[in-house]
Amino acid sequence: MFQYILRRTLLIIPILLGVTILVFSLMHISGDPVKLTYGTNLTADMLQQKRQELGLDKPIVEQYFHWLINALHGDLGLSIRTHSGVIQLINERVWATLELTTIALLITLVVSIPAGIISAVKRYTFFDQVARIFALFWVSMPYFWLGLIFMIIFSINLKLLPVSGRGGAIWTWEGFKYLILPSLTLGLPPAALFMRMIRSNMLEIINEDYVRTARSKGLKEYTVVLKHAFRNALISVVTLLGLRIPWLFGGAVITETVFAWPGMGRLLVDSIMKRDYPVVQGVVLVIAILVVISNIIVDFAYAFLDPRIRYN
């Protein structure tokens, strides 16, 4: 087990290095940030002077290693656009993204697990049919479109919830109400996917011999379903969870933009549009770390769920 943890942890290093090299290269071939920031205001000489000040006149490899060495010392540099520290900018935004993605993930699980189990147990009933149609509907929804529809219904027509922005702390109503629509937008489409997966797995499992045996022992139905069947169905749910976490951050980029939610996703989009290299590098690095950590947690969860799994 220890060896497994060590190996997985060491694997983070090449993954993160690869991500940073890729992003650094792509950003540098896609345009000049100085031109974009000052293009219509400065002469060619002044633009070149700005490039020198920012170190953008140096070879790209030199720029990368300079950035990497500073990053290893905990310094992600200064934003070209705002002149603020990248770590400070990320710190201002990361919590909003974590709030959004965590609540969205909870919505995904809270909606999909009961719906998936009931659909399987009550196969071909009215509930099952409705749940499957809804699942097909949600899974086909683009985040952008879904967000706008929610806005029109709940904010413009019913005037129940704010259109966009972020309120106070989420444990207060003033703060939480701002989180409802973005987290539903981000959480419901994957809930549909999870629900279909759980239903499909449960259908296989509830016909297994050991489930029949559990029933024949006279156990209550909910004990059979939840303790015997669902626990085994969870393995594939956890696998899907691991695969969906990067999607969650990807979806957050769109959802944050639509709902003006001040998270890292929007910071990333703004910085890409403005060619703010240091911020793009920093945000991608943080997202990559979050995704890698989430996947390691998912891997460890296998052992918890299924003791037969041996990591050596």
Add this chain to the structure above:
Amino acid sequence: MKKTIVFLLIFLVVLSFSAAADNGKIIVGIGEEPDTLDPNQTTRFHSYMILSHVVEPLFTLDKDYNVIPLLLESYDWSDDGLKMTVNLKQGIKFHNGAELTAVDVKASYERYFAMSPLANYLPAKNGGIYQIDTPDKYTVVFHFKTAKPLALYHMADAHVSIMPEEWLSNTEAEKIGRTELIGTGPLQLDEWVSGDRIVMSRFDDYNHAPDFISNPGPAKSAQMIFRVVPEDATMMAELMAGNVDFTFDVPPSSVKVLESKPDLRVETAPTYSVQYLAMNMQKSVIKDKDMRLAVAHAVNKEQIAKAAWFGVGKKIDGLINKATIGYWPGVKNIAYQYDPEISKQILSDLGWEDNDGDGIREKDGQKLELTLITFSNIDQWRKAGEIVQAQLAKIGIKINLETAEVGATYDRAETGDYDIGIFRNTWWLGQPYLRFLVHSSGIGSSNYGQWSTPELDKNIEIAGSSMSLAERTEALNEVQKTVVESGVWVPLVSNSNIFVAKDDVVGVDEMLTHPWWPPLMRALLLHKE
């Protein structure tokens, strides 16, 4: 069941109360978050629009574009135009309670020269201010290397705003314009929640607004909150839901929809921004003046304004327009008018004919194909490119439209890798603007026509340096004439400022009396009753 209904009713009541409006504040929707509110660091429009509520320059512009004192009682030029003595108003307070004095002006100007990317005209390196004296608490003396007749205009720019010397010296550089900003403006910065909102409150000691504003201060609204709403569709939703009181960030395409809403007021006014075609004079085909004229006569600007700017933009004749200081009205008499028949005749005279019937003219086995570049990330430019492509197709010119985002397009423009480009520039003062666009020093960078003449350069210099207003005006008019006649630049459209306000916002009428609705008026006048 009953319990559920009661619970839902309570839930709805709570929600309704939570959505109630607060009349003590004005919510302003902004489409882009400022990069920084430090006046000496930013070049962004949104930053300028917001920081101008907090900090002020020495001078400002009235409704007739005259430079008038804002933070000073009087000023006086020496006869040779090399020394300006400024007498500050006494009793003007900064937001931290300190009084505005001469040392604050000196410190602010020195910081501007050291840091601002926009400090081009006033610094010593360009013949401007080389020394600032403060003989007493309220007197500042600016010493110029050479006479700078446009200095007052530049000193009315918010980028050279006055901040307290002591605060500037004792505050960490990273905090200035981010978590703190101290000025003399009618609003003070309370909080900037990154990506979400900037909160400002009324500065109760403000009382020195210029005469053209009915309210000398303090501001009528207790609070002004700038909410960042980057997505156009979301901004529309916020306006329709009544959550935003005022915005100047809606796309032209939304104007018709918003005008149909009875509780919203939509107003437009000309801006000093200009969209234009630039013909690359380094390219052999377009270098021929007759070819450029054929293109100029084939472009229907009205159609572009109507289709790409949804009628909110206006056709223009010159490279600077009516809202820009230095505009020459005579330009409309010499502009090339839309007449595709003239274009066809010119092309035929040049020997370009469509012999194979494919709709594209050819000459000596070469098809008449030109590359048009423009920006892809804003709908209006992309559509303008498509319209020009269709208009030129009608006279037998095939346009290969190549759009890319702003940075990549500028890169191509700088290297001259295009025949024609659609570009946009914005500046409120004519001379430096034209110097930037058409002076020979800009060839290879900001001069996208890649062309100039010694005569053109000379007139630009005179327009920026002569102490005679008549001589400056004549020279600037001559530049505008040459630019249009050359056909190297074909002015297309000037987009309009659009603002949308809820009908319960008071002060809008007075704001409309000024040509560009300055932030100072917005801060002092807008409120809800």
